[in-house]
Amino acid sequence: MTDKKLLLIDGNSVAFRAFYALYRQLDNFTSPDGLHTNAIYAFKNMLDVVLRDVDPTNVLVAFDAGKITFRNKMYDDYKGGRAKTPSELSEQMPIIKELLADLGIKSYELPNYEADDIIGTMAKKGAEKDFQVTVVTGDRDLTQLASDHTTVMVTKKGVGELEAYTPEHMKEVNGVTPTEFIDMKALMGDSSDNYPGVEKIGPKTASKLIQKYGSVENLYDHIDEMKKSKMKENLIKDKDKALLGKKLATINCDSPIEVSLEDTKLQAINYEQLRQLYERLNFRKFLAQLNNEEAAGDETPSPAESYQYQVLTKDNLDLVVNPDGQEVSFYLAMLGENYHLASFEGFSLKIGNQIYVSKDSNLLKESSLQSLLEDKNISKNVFDIKRTYVGLHRLDIEAEGLNYDMLLASYLVNNENNSNDLGEIAHLYDEYSVKTDLEVYGKGKKTAIPEDNEFFKHLAAKVAVIDKLKPLLLNKLKEHEQDDLYETIEIPVAFVLAKMEIVGMKVEAPVLIQMGNDLAVKIDELEKKIYSQAGEEFNLNSPKQLGHILFEKLNLPPIKKTKTGYSTSVEVLEQLRRKSPIVSEILDYRQLSKLQSTYIKGLLECIQSDGRIHTRYLQTLTATGRLSSVDPNLQNIPTRTDEGKQIRKAFVPSTEDGYIFSCDYSQVELRVLAHVSGDEAMQEAFKSGYDIHAHTAMKIFHLASPQEVTPLMRRHAKAVNFGIVYGISDYGLSKNIGISRKQAKQFIDNYFEQYPQVHEYMDKAIKLAREKGYAETIMHRRRYLPDIHAKNFNVRSFAERTAINSPIQGSAADIIKIAMINMQNKLDELHLKTKMVLQVHDELIFDVPKDELETIQKIVPQVMQSAVQLDVPLIADSNWGKNWYDAK
Structure with a gap:
């Protein structure tokens, strides 16, 4: 193989992918003078990986010189539909070019031509001079350059993963050769580049035609031989579009570039x-x-410091020194995300300056180590309290003294970063002595334990970094006035959640199985009705086949088209519901099929050997602080349809004569809004115990009494109340409740006329976010808003709506967490057997023995209503029954 290796990078597309790869962390990546740097950072990371893997002798990064190219002369609206490049990305492009120059890498752009043409021309020159060429891009159009000399690497996820396109892979993926791919594009068109193809020809049909005829020109040479069909008619009608599309899709490999192979040598x-x-x-x-x-000269950088460690075995446990009042840092390694089921990998322990590691987690059950972990007088620093507590519980160890959680501390400092990888989090704080799990385990993350030495180093670094970053993170919490939030809410609720997860909730599998059987009958009946109306059987789960039936055979009006044909999304079908009974039946079919597959089958698979489901709560996922449930998601069981609600009948108490008790806050977000806005009219409504939606209806419809409020008026008022919390526009409200935009604007104007201080709060919230760069809850939970100053109106508007909503939704999340902590304390104080088993946003669910029901009926609402003191009362409504369904 040749030693000459030419690396060609599509600068614009890779920078675009890099920008969006770290878009959620935009606020983390700003220079001291306010320049956004996320695209530069991700671009440099990608560059490091590619340079290492390709080891090129020559490199060129090609950029677009501007929007107008020779293709616009062929077709005026070429790329006309593309959105304007975000200003946050545009400002980074000159710096990326500066970075390349400093790295000794040539960059180039050519007026009237695209980066694709520069790359195509250089790839051709390189192949002619016997270079092995590698192209890196985010655009699959460049795969047409794949050849024996050229491999095209296309970014898959952000810029962290690349897919290699060779002629063989092209044939496997598209069914055509790289050059035939141009003809395929000509027939199907390109919505991204905004040029048309032949009507109703998608990728599969285009591929089949080119496989048969070899090229667009040959297809048209033989078009008369084709059987009469709608496709043939469209091919004839759109011949000019197809031939134009081929010209537009073809990369110019003979562009008049003024850069030579010699110029691309790495400097x-x-x-x-x-x-x-x-x-x-x-x-x-x-x-x-x-x-x-x-x-180290030109050697590969190795910034990681190495920690000394002692490998523990059953024979040398006496080496573990007595903590003697010192803090201990501890890391429990498990193979997999779901720590209720994951196998144990080992552990690391740091006492003073001594680090101990082992692959044998059973050593923790030895008396010396178990007593250390269960001693409440020995403070322990861990990465994730909940995960550690549950994991140790599985080893029959009841952990005590866990008082520092690196994951929670980092999350509160910056809740836009929701990684649960210790290495990734450490890197945010410039600590590179610990690798990420991806770096250690490779792409098959968490599927195989590395070799001993590498694994022990990784364990040692993890426990060392937990200890090392503690002062920094705690100081940041103190600076942000979040130390109280961390110490009195997030840490205590982690223990509450751990105990809830361990208890789990009993689920009767036979009930689910019977529901599944009943659903299968209904689904079968719906299928028969749909096929009868369609006049034929077809694959109901195929959007293409469904689109053919609805829009071609039954001639329903198409609402929206996609690259591959007609859209049959729920949104589209809802608009067509009144046009034909088949549409309602298709929507019902989809709903029941989802219940069957996602909930009935999904829940059955999650019942563990103890007959319970042990969901996991993600404490660090959302920026608002709301808890999320996974494995399975029990917060998302449908409630809008009776079939969905019925699923809750399978969730039962642990004892035959026990009860499921449910208690949820009434309109907690609106009560928080009344508190933070100080609106006198809204506060009076809550203090007087009015139905807030009826009260709002009276205001916006100018009615004299609640008796005049109709159910429809109340529904509209409810939509306005909750819409205002989320910063809804008149357009959004009009779509939500099916009224004109003018009416919606009038509703909102009337609302603010009656609740003027709510409007003042919204303006103030946006102003504060602009000044501080973040919004804040009552408990000082922060939500960073890097887009609050964005030039793009839509992007900025979303940030403004978030500034309004986050303090409300986040405060509501804090309130339920305080209620959970207080409730667990009350259960412990009274030595009750009742267990808190679920949290579903504003609702708490309990498994209650029969003889404790009367006590629980009194104390749960009391505890929830006294969680915090607002300017309006908190109200919690409760119910109970023999299953979760009856308790609602």
Whole structure:
């Protein structure tokens, strides 16, 4: 194989992918002077990986010179439908080019041509000179360049994963050769580049035609031989579009570029310039790498420091020193995300400066280690309290003294970063001594334990970093006035959740199985009705076949088209519901099929050997602080249809004569809104015990008494009340309740006329977010809003709505967490056998023995209603029954 290797990078598409790969962390990536840096950072990370893997002798990064190219002369509206590049990305492009220059990498752009044409031309030149060429892009159009000399690497997820396209892979994926792919594109068109193809020809049909005829031109040479069909008519009608599409899709491999292969040779890195750039951008990770590179010449950087450790076995446990009042750091390693089921990998323990590691988690059950973990007088730092507590419980160890949680601390400091990988979190704080799990386990993350030495190093680094970053994170919490939120809410609720998860909830499998059988009968009946109306059987789960039936055979009006044909989304079908009874039946079929597959089958698979479902609560997933349930998601069991509600009948108390008790807050978010806005009219409504939706209806419809409020008026008022909480527009409200935009605007105007201080709160919330860069709950939970100053109206508007909503939704989330903590304390104080088993946003569910029901009926509403003191009363409504369904 040749030693000459040419790497060609599609600068614009990779930068675009890089920008959106870290878009959620946009606020984390700003330089001291306010420049966004997420695209630069991700681009550099991608570059490091590609340079390592390809090891090129020559590199060129090609950029688009502008929007107008020779293709616009062929077709005026070429790429006309593309949205404007976000200003947050545009401002980073010059810096990416500066970075490339400092790294000794040539970049180039050519007026009137696209980056694709530069790459195509250079790939051709490279192949002619016997270079092995690698193209890196986010655009599959460039796969037409794949050949024996050229491999095209296309980004799959962000810029972290690449898919290699060779001629063989092209044939496997598309059924055509790279050059035939151009003809395939010509027939199907390209919505991204905004040029049309032949009507109703999608990828599969285009591929079959080109496989048969070899090219667009040959297809039209033989078009008369084709049987009469609608497709043939469309091919004839759109011949000019197909031929034009081929010209537009073809990369110009003979562009008049003024750069030679010699110009693309990798040059020496300008370390001084690069250092200044990294300092300017506050890229401390890359500065650390730079120091290592300079110290080691051109050797591969290795910024990780190595920690000394002692491998523990059953024979040398006496080596573990007595903590003697010192804090202990501990990490329990498990193979898999679901720590209720994951196998144990081992552990690491840090006492003073000594680190101990082992692959044998059963050692923790030895008396010396178990007593250490169960001693409440020994403070222990861990990565994730809930995960650690549950894991140790599985080993019959009741952990005590867990008082620091690195995951929760980092989450509160920046809740836009919701990674649960210790290495990734450490890197956010410039600590690179610990690798990410992806770096250690590879792409098959958490499927196989690495070799001993590497694994022990990884364990040692993890426990060391938990200890090392503790002061930094706690100081940041204190600076943000979040130390109280951390200590009195998040840490205590982690223990509450751990205990809830361990208890789980009893589920009667036979009830679910019978429901599944009943659903199967209904689904079968619906299928027969649908086939009867369609006049034929077809695959109901195929959007293409369904689209053919609805829009071609039954001639229903198409609402929306996709790249592959007609859209048959729920949104589209809802608009067509009144046009034909088949549409309602299709919607019912989908709903029941989802219940069958997702909930009946899904829940049955999650029942563990004890007859219970042990859901996991994600404490660090949402930016608002709301808890999320997974494995399975018990917060998402449908409630709008009776069939969905029936599923709750399978959730039962643990004792035959026991009860399921449910208690949920009444309109907690609106009560928080009344509190934070200080609106006198809204506060008076809650203090007087009015139905807030009826009260609002009186206001917006100018009625004299509640008796005049109709059910429809109340529904509209309810939509306005909750819409205002989410910063709804008149357009959004009009769509939600099916009224004109003018009416919706009038409703909102009337609302603000009656609740003027709510409007003042909204304006103030946006103003504060602009000043501070974040919104804040009553308990000082922060939601960072990097887009609050965005030039793009839609992006900025979303940030403004978030600034309004986050303090309300986040405060409601804090309130239910406080209620859970207080409730668990009350259960412990009274030595009750009742268990809190589920949290569904504003609702708490309990498994109650018969003889404790009367007590629970009194104390649960009391505890929930006294969780916090607002300017309006908190109300909690309760119910109970022999299953969760009856308790609602």
